[in-house]
Amino acid sequence: MSSDPSTSPNLCSEKSEASGSSENSECSNEDSTCRICELTAHGVHFGVASCRACAAFFRRTIVMSRTKKYKCRGGHNACAVNTSDRYQCRLCRYNKCVVMGMTAENVQWNRDPFPEARKRKDKDSEDEEDRVPAKRHAFPPPHLLITKPKRIVDVTILSGKIQKILNDKKIGDHPKLKKMNNLERLEHALKEWRMKQKPEEQMEMISKLTIQEMFSMCEDQMLVIATWLSHCPYFQKLESPEKYRMFKVVWNVWRRFERVEMSVQMFGRKTPGHVMKFAISDKYYVTPKLSIDISKITDWPLSATFMGGLFRDSVRKMFEQTGVQLAYLEPTSMEMAYMLSQLSWQLAGQSLQGKVMEIAEIQQEELANNLHNHYLQIKRRSNYAGRLVKLMSVVNIVKRLQMERKITIELANNDLHSKYHCKSCRYKRCVTLGMTPENVQRYRDSFTTPRSQEKRKKRISVENLDQPYELKGKPKQVIDVSSTKKDICEILKYKSTSPESEKMNKLELSEYALREWRNKQKPENEMKHLVILPIIKLFEIFKKQMFVVARWLSYSPDFQKLQEDQKYQFFKLVWNIWRKFERYQISLEMFEDEAITHEKFALNDQHLVTIALQLKFSEISDETDEKLTKCFRDVWRSMFLRIAKPLQDLKPTSTEMAFMLSEMSWQIAVQRSGFIGKSMQGSVLELSEKVRDELADNLHSYYKTNGNSLNYAGRLIKLTKIVNSLINFHAELKNRMEIVRIFKVFTVDLSEPDLYDI
Incomplete structure (x- = not known):
């Protein structure tokens, strides 16, 4: 070895030479930098100013013939070699040693004090991260995938x-x-x-x-x-x-x-x-x-x-x-x-x-x-x-399947040889390959939560919450929203009606119910601008909007044909995306270009927010407010940018907006009916086809009466493209929220899962 790693840095080159040290070179200044890892160098070893760790690494690589066994962690032979990463890529570190000028000429062989058997054992233990147990042959050992050079197919x-x-x-x-x-x-x-x-x-x-x-x-x-x-x-x-x-x-x-x-x-x-x-x-x-x-x-x-x-x-x-x-x-x-x-x-x-x-x-x-x-x-x-x-x-649907397929291919191309996988991509790959959570055994781990982590957990005070939100069992941090569910089910139970709506067709009913909500909308100068918004306050706003969506659904005579539990499951699937879309469109209508340039958003009929909004998550998460606010703001912004320009160009009427909301709701209910239960799939599919046919006929009549032209194909296609973008985004949002739950971003659960997806 160039010098014993335990030797004091004050020893000079004479001592190094006496021990057969590296390179018969003079001791460099203690302040000089290792040209490999940028730490302080302790002399010139194997021809290069380097620290003892890099010198020992280079000698060990040569003596134990590891050059052909190292694999690049990044997969591109371009990993950074410095002090920022505790576990450096060995192949790139060795390559940098060679590039900087280290040579094997003065490496001393057979000078290790331990016997050959122990050397082999240590070698095995160092390389054990490269091995995969033989019994797990569903995926090959990583070295099988990368040791052979890839062949290029000439096309x-x-x-x-x-x-x-x-x-x-x-x-x-x-x-x-x-x-x-x-x-x-x-x-x-x-x-x-x-x-x-x-x-x-x-x-x-x-x-x-x-x-x-x-x-x-x-x-x-x-x-x-x-x-x-x-x-x-x-x-x-x-x-x-x-x-x-x-x-x-x-x-x-x-x-x-x-x-x-x-x-x-x-x-x-x-x-x-x-x-x-x-x-x-x-x-x-x-x-x-x-x-x-x-x-x-x-x-x-x-x-x-x-x-x-x-x-x-x-x-x-x-x-x-x-x-x-x-x-x-x-x-x-x-x-x-x-x-x-x-x-x-x-x-x-x-x-x-x-x-x-x-x-x-x-x-x-x-x-x-x-x-x-x-x-x-x-x-x-x-x-x-x-x-x-x-x-x-x-x-x-074909577009959405293509996007899912593209994600699968990207996951297949991910570097599987790194010791530390991206958790999100690793989870997505598990799902892609067919893993399901049905048989997961919970609460069986032998380890307990560290006390330090328990201390970090924040408890939600019941006094800080409105009555509908009560903790059920403090150790589990469960928020009780059963009263909210009860109120929603009560609204969904009976068909809403009024003397004005008795002779309306289904699209007119949907538009009437939408206007009933929008008539409460305050003008911009009377709305309150929220800059800081605690998450529990946001939940309260969401709760009121749930009642709006529930009442809108209750006007539909076809929706009333579903069983009570089916109505609630239907509601859970659609209420949040309905809320987002309706609010985005009203924001564009009220604030015009400022809705895009300043991200001005009508959160409800009384409050507006802008890009300056700061959400406060301390009551439900240990993550920083800035991190989570950015995460969810990026999601909202992503959705808004997809539909902002088409909505601005179209300027949909109230009837067209009602058609899009209805079409979106019934499509989502059909596509995600598997999450509701097999008993619902047939009934929802059949009912959905009937409802969508009637809504389309009603829209045709609307265009015939008010559109002054029967050539509405181009406009209708643009409406459906907006709806389809929203449906695709809804699926992405569900996947994102599932990952959030898997990695336990929030420290609380709801008594009613999936009800509040931000």
């Missing part, structure tokens, strides 16, 4: 073929297309692809697939999708790099959605729920028993089973959430081309922004006009509102 030829098609303007100039509008061109391209589809009796079932065969099928379909995109005149307005980027964003989700719809069309309505035959190409179909061999691209054990499971889950989700609706709707090829185009341009606009988003807006406006003409002139159908809303809800 240059394929990329060239795709880009050649994307930039081929002759495709769009074909004589057949000259008299076709935008949507008709896309339908023509879709039909050309589907004409190659073999009938069911001629298709072959595949039970096993190699990764090469899977890639080959995907490559063929990539060329089909590139050709389809090239038929769009607006796509041709993009620059070549933008075309290729858009293609990469949309091709896979386009392929999966088109194949699901074709499978439902070919194999019948039973396909989504029972048979689940999936037309993977124009010649082959697969079932849930499919096994995919990916051994050529991974060292994971059981890879075929694992990938088959991922594929099966992906197809199952798509079938379950879109297949039933597709089977019910039976979309025409024109409607399918419309949905594929909406899906493609929405995803591309969100992902690429800039010019792509600008063109996407124009493209979608023209497509809406084309679809209106199709319904009016070809189908002789002027009342298409209900059908269009349902088509757009299918598009939204």
Whole structure:
């Protein structure tokens, strides 16, 4: 070793030389800095001014031949080597030693006082973090994943073929297309692809697939999708790099959605729920028993089973959430081309922004006009509102599934070799791979909470709370909200009515109930500006708004058809997102641009807040107020920015706002009916379809009477896009709150779970 780590720093180089020390160099100044870790150096060791720890590390690495066994914790061979991290990346630390000039020439071998057996034991103990117990073979040892250099699959030829098609303007100039509008061109391209589809009796079932065969099928379909995109005149307005980027964003989700719809069309309505035959190409179909061999691209054990499971889950989700609706709707090829185009341009606009988003807006406006003409002139159908809303809800589900899939892929690409995982990503990966909390055993840990932590916990004083909030069992810190639940259920129990509302249709009833609440709204000059807001005070504001939402729901005659427990579960699912959306829209209406620039927000009918708001969480959490305020403010801001511009541009009427609130509520109830119980799924789904159809008919009548135009397709699509953005955000918020609960951010629980999601 360059010098014994226990040797006093005052010893000079003569002593180092006598012990066969490193490098026969002079002792550097005590104030000099170690060129490896930036601590104080204690001489020149192995040719570099360094501290004893780095010198000992370098010698140990050389003597024990560890250079090939070190793995980069960050995965990029670029970890910082300094004093900020107690556990430094050994590979990057060794590489820095070499870069700084350390050499192995003066390393002394066989000078350790301990025997070889002990050396091996110590070596094993130091490297034990790199080992995974042999019995746990569901995931491979990390070294299997990174010791072999990754092979690069050359797709240059394929990329060239795709880009050649994307930039081929002759495709769009074909004589057949000259008299076709935008949507008709896309339908023509879709039909050309589907004409190659073999009938069911001629298709072959595949039970096993190699990764090469899977890639080959995907490559063929990539060329089909590139050709389809090239038929769009607006796509041709993009620059070549933008075309290729858009293609990469949309091709896979386009392929999966088109194949699901074709499978439902070919194999019948039973396909989504029972048979689940999936037309993977124009010649082959697969079932849930499919096994995919990916051994050529991974060292994971059981890879075929694992990938088959991922594929099966992906197809199952798509079938379950879109297949039933597709089977019910039976979309025409024109409607399918419309949905594929909406899906493609929405995803591309969100992902690429800039010019792509600008063109996407124009493209979608023209497509809406084309679809209106199709319904009016070809189908002789002027009342298409209900059908269009349902088509757009299918598009939204596919978008949401694509975002979830994207998150899954990002998680799969996370560095799994680090000793310290990101807790949030690790939890998401557990859920993605199928872990469920159903069989979790609680209160079985052998350890107790440290006393220091108990002392830090803040207790909520009953005197500081209003009567509805009482502590049930101080050790568990449970807030009793049973009286709030009782009041809500009492409102939901009976249908609200008035002489004015007796002859109203369902949309008019919804709008009447909304106006009943908004008539209480104070003007801005009479509202109180809140700067500091204790969380318990916010809960009180929420409580009053719960009663508003409950009363609004109680006006619906269809809502009254649900059982009492179903009404309450329905209410819990929708009240908070209803509150947020209604308040965002009224804030834009009242404060206009200041709602965005100053984040001015009408919290209720009497109070407003701005970006200066500081929430006080001390009564329910040990985290700092600043940290939690920022966390929840970022969530609110994220949602607001998604819908602010569309809402400003649309300036929805009170009737349109009532339609959006109703559509959003019933969609959420259907999509999350699994959280309510299987007994509710069928009844809510059936009732929801009926309600949404009637609401759409009522909206058509409204446009016919007040809109001065029956070409409302473009406006209706924008309304549904706002609704769909809110539904997606609602799902994200639920996931975020679940993570908050998992990591016990709050020191209290509610007697009624999920009632207050901030």
